[in-house]
Amino acid sequence: MSRMYRGGILGALMFVIWDIAVSIADLFLRELWALIRIPFEIMSAIFQMFAAIDAMRTNLDILSSVLSIYHNFTSGLSFPDNILQSISPMGTLIWIGFWGVVFWYIGIPALGVLFSILTDN
Structure with missing residues (x-):
């Protein structure tokens, strides 16, 4: 009777050994793949660093x-400022509108670039 169960036990042990061997091989391949990926991850990080530096340089160029x-705009505009303010209150409104347009088209993009530079670091 013991001979009858021996094949079943050996078969079960072979399945267990096979599962252990497959698990070890899978672990080995995963570790090998992780080791192979290390240089590529380093190169990817270097390229991302260069891209971030280039984006920062572009933002600094835009800010400049x-x-x-x-x-x-501001270097030669004191003379029209005096004229517009001396004409009437309408001249003052025109001057305020002009500086509003300057801020809208120049100041807001400058603040956006400055915010981008400050938050990227």
Whole structure:
């Protein structure tokens, strides 16, 4: 009777051994794949760093252009300011509207770029 159960026990042990061997091979392949991926992850991080630096440089270029445009607007506009304010209250409203347009088209993009530079770091 013991001979009858021996094949079943050996078969069960072979299935257990086979599962252990497959698990070890799977673990080995996963670890090997993780080791192979390390240089590619490092290269990806380097490329992402260069992309972030390039984006920051682009934002700084945009900010410098916006500040240059603002400087060009403000450098020679004291004379019209005096004229518009001396004409009437309507001149003051026109002047306020002009600076509102300057802020809308120059100041808000400048603040957006500045916020982007500050939050990317």
